């Protein structure tokens with residue numbers, strides 16, 4: 504595929520953007536899947552931080568976790584102090600109860616996105632919202648409605664899904680979890696591993712799917728350090 508034809512939304516994580524022709528497809532919806540502590544929330548915070556500080560794109564972090572203060576404290580450990588950006592309206596944080604109806608969610612998001620000219624939005628973890636719905640059909644409809652709204656509002660979306668097995672297609676008994684449907688609906692799926700299956704580094708990342716993109720398909724080494732996520736571009740220089 505010819506590079507440069509598709510408008511990209513760079514994550515700003517250099518090694519990651521190189522895996523996928525420069526970043527996510529602009530205005531697409533993207534799924535991050537991984538186990539506990541694999542770096543999912545760090546990726547979202549880094550995506551929003553770099554979006555605002557380097558690319559002048561406003562962002563919105565939607566949390567379904569009980570306490571958003573924890574998330575802000577996590578960000579501080581990487582040197583990302585969101586308080587000023589938040590006051591300036593460049594990055595907003597919203598907390599939703601898992602039972603929030605799709606209508607209320609859509610209303611509140613539409614208002615916030617229009618008011619603050621949001622270009623990047625993250626949902627962490629969307630699986631909480633999905634699990635509060637009982638029926639797989641309802642989950643599909645809800646996620647689809649949410650993604651469609653984000654595309655209409657021209658924002659690039661990142662959803663987080665929690666997963667113990669990590670990889671795609673490993674369940675062979677047809678007993679998919681409730682949120683596996685997200686992997687089919689999303690324009691891209693990236694899997695984070697908290698151990699170094701790529702043979703370098705102590706963690707790994709794999710872009711399993713990205714529509715309209717000739718992406719790297721192998722797992723690649725990754726580190727989390729004082730300044731967030733680093734995808735290892737050249738294994739021979741790993742320290």
Ligand SMILES: Nc1ncnc2c1ncn2[C@@H]1O[C@H](COP(=O)(O)OP(=O)(O)OP(=O)(O)O)[C@@H](O)[C@H]1O
Pocket residue numbers: 537538539540541542543544545546577580581665727728729
């Ligand atoms: N300053 C730091 N330097 C190095 N590694 C760090 C630092 N801060 C956090 N980590 C690592 O990042 C991990 C947490 O990453 P993160 O919160 O992004 O994971 P997650 O996938 O969102 O997890 P969960 O599913 O529990 O929400 C920690 O378990 C730790 O290993």
Ligand SMILES: [Mg+2]
Pocket residue numbers: 543544545627
């Ligand atoms: Mg998290």
